[in-house]
Amino acid sequence: MPEFKRPKSKEEFDINFAQKKPLMNDTEAYYESSRCLYCYDAPCVHACPTHIDIPLFIKQIHTNNMEGAARTIFDSNWLGNACGKVCPTSVLCEGACVYNHQNVKPIEIGRLQNYATDGIIFKKTHLYTPGEDNGGSVAVIGAGPSGIACACELRTLGYTVDIYEAKEKPSGLTLYGTAPYKITNEEAIQEITYLQEMLGFNIFYKSPITTRDEILNLENRYDAVFLGVGLGTTGTLGIKGETLDQVVGAVEFIEELKINQHNINIPQRVIVLGGGNTAMDAASESARMGAESVLLAYRRSQKEMGAYKFEYRFAISSGVKSLFNVKPLEIIGQKRVKGVQFIKTHMKNGKLEDIPGSEFVELCDMVIKATGQGKQLSFFDLIPGLQVSTSNQLIVNDIYQTTHPKYFAGGDAVNGGAEVVNAAYEGKKAAQGIHRYITEMKSNHR
Ligand code: SF4
Numbered sequence: 001m002p003e004f005k006r007p008k009s010k011e012e013f014d015i016n017f018a019q020k021k022p023l024m025n026d027t028e029a030y031y032e033s034s035r036c037l038y039c040y041d042a043p044c045v046h047a048c049p050t051h052i053d054i055p056l057f058i059k060q061i062h063t064n065n066m067e068g069a070a071r072t073i074f075d076s077n078w079l080g081n082a083c084g085k086v087c088p089t090s091v092l093c094e095g096a097c098v099y100n101h102q103n104v105k106p107i108e109i110g111r112l113q114n115y116a117t118d119g120i121i122f123k124k125t126h127l128y129t130p131g132e133d134n135g136g137s138v139a140v141i142g143a144g145p146s147g148i149a150c151a152c153e154l155r156t157l158g159y160t161v162d163i164y165e166a167k168e169k170p171s172g173l174t175l176y177g178t179a180p181y182k183i184t185n186e187e188a189i190q191e192i193t194y195l196q197e198m199l200g201f202n203i204f205y206k207s208p209i210t211t212r213d214e215i216l217n218l219e220n221r222y223d224a225v226f227l228g229v230g231l232g233t234t235g236t237l238g239i240k241g242e243t244l245d246q247v248v249g250a251v252e253f254i255e256e257l258k259i260n261q262h263n264i265n266i267p268q269r270v271i272v273l274g275g276g277n278t279a280m281d282a283a284s285e286s287a288r289m290g291a292e293s294v295l296l297a298y299r300r301s302q303k304e305m306g307a308y309k310f311e312y313r314f315a316i317s318s319g320v321k322s323l324f325n326v327k328p329l330e331i332i333g334q335k336r337v338k339g340v341q342f343i344k345t346h347m348k349n350g351k352l353e354d355i356p357g358s359e360f361v362e363l364c365d366m367v368i369k370a371t372g373q374g375k376q377l378s379f380f381d382l383i384p385g386l387q388v389s390t391s392n393q394l395i396v397n398d399i400y401q402t403t404h405p406k407y408f409a410g411g412d413a414v415n416g417g418a419e420v421v422n423a424a425y426e427g428k429k430a431a432q433g434i435h436r437y438i439t440e441m442k443s444n445h446r
Helices: 010-016 026-035 043-047 054-062 066-076 080-086 098-102 109-123 145-156 185-199 212-221 250-263 277-288 309-317 420-444
Strands: 137-141 160-164 202-204 224-227 247-249 269-273 293-297 321-323 326-333 337-348 351-354 360-363 366-369 407-409
Touching (some): 066 080, 066 109, 080 109, 145 160, 145 420, 407 420
Parallel strands (some): 137 160, 160 202, 224 407, 247 366, 269 366
Antiparallel strands (some): 326 337, 337 360
């Protein structure tokens, strides 16, 4: 019996995907903020990639200074609301909270961050204004977290900012790639709408930049270009059967689910291949969509999984079963997938090896491959002089400038695939780098 009933309406979908970090009410926020010790040199601040002054905003919440609290958060992180919801707080700020040393529940920093920013966004309280027009203009490719953060920062510095986004909506992976129980589509879009109305950057939707001419056009029209293009589609495993019906990439599966919600039909038996956080999300989501059985299959041991422990626990609590040390050999089926043939693996002399004769088949109606995303190499090729590392990540310097001086970059294309909070930080820092670059360029031409 599946743990979850198949959702047939938006209401049923929302019940199955109830928020993991629901919004605090006033009493909860007052109590929780009173527990903070307002530590000197607070470890939670060091653990936050954007270094939000956490004790300060918690104190501001406690003294009912909500605008002050929201400003403290947005000063460091333009996506402070989304990050409160989607950040893996138990391994970042909350994981560093001093209460952990005393076996006391750490302060719920993420939920307090949402409490402080939700009301401000809902009331459309404008805490910032665009900087005085300095005559400069910047093109941003991609309206994901790094692109939006870059645009916000540039607007406060007085630049005109045009964002070119391939999809119909903003937010990138926050909207299209984050599990619905972490953030709803409405919440993701509300924060971007709030920032856009307050700071006035332009977003051109359904405007992919895919040709050398389009790139040249941007290069000629703008003083600088920011690349917030993220990663590509799910990579291939290189095994037979990957093109069968109902063999899908995890990123594509999660996107489809985020957009079409209860309208998508999940088959009875699902196998998810992979051991990272995306695999955990795809497995949890399949179970919450009412699949009868969801099997997570990873070629190494449980200890070697890349996924956070809490993400694995959440998948298991959603009814997902797991198999470790199994490698897919072939996806079986005629036109449509019928199962996966695996072989068992073990470590021998520090190397992962197949165990001869241990092949077996697990039947299923759908395979979700969560085995990593490709890089945007064909896009990078459009820009001569752009260099990538051996792992195909864009190379940038300390101001997030690429090896082509007019191009800056941040987010997954640079870090290889990290959290929304890392992208938000890099987008903001890149904007400051762009400002330095344009200022120096203009002063050299005087
Ligand atoms: Fe408050 Fe914990 Fe941060 Fe200390 S470490 S300031 S108690 S949230």
